[in-house]
Amino acid sequence: NAGVTQTPKFQVLKTGQSMTLQCAQDMNHEYMSWYRQDPGMGLRLIHYSVGAGITDQGEVPNGYNVSRSTTEDFPLRLLLAAPSQTSVYFCASRSRDQRIHEQYFGPGTRLTVT
Amino acid sequence: LAKTTQPISMDSYEGQEVNITCSHNNIATNDYITWYQQFPSQGPRFIIQGYKTKVTNEVASLFIPADRKSSTLSLPRVSLSDTAVYYCLVGDISYSSASKIIFGSGTRLSIRP
16 A cells, blocks of 8 residues: 555745645545644644545635545645745545544645745 | 643653653543654654553553543653654544544654763
């Protein structure tokens, strides 16, 4: 299993540009989430999904869109990039099985908006 | 979701036992306590989870008193490779909210030779 994969690893955008951060998992997990982590800070939840076709907002959803058309993929779209969105973005997944509590994280995407 | 409070940073030495305490006064009946570890430039990694009393795995122990308003992560005989940020999370793992896991600022643990 590859686990949770994220692409790209690094990205530089200009203000106003848009892009999609990709996230995929091969563990057949129902739950997937996107977090952002600013320097020296904890992780903040952007959006999450409890299954294909179902998404919901987290703590800091503004400026981001998500969709979940398949169990495996959970892309995060930045609509109009702003310098405040400079951060490291982590995707995570976990099983719906309540006996399994572990959340698996991807390696992260480091985004800089100039 | 219950708010958690942990020390911002801790220092220790190789071979010592390290205990990191987390306060969660508003913990709800359905809430579990979970700890994650994060190394620089990596995503967090699950360490341990518990509901009450004591849980132990190959990496750590988790002590939870009867009132569940706090918990202590215990790392036995730490090494330099245990230098990381440790996050305490409290939340309901039921279907409706299991995916909505909130992280705090964590405890930055530094291990010295």
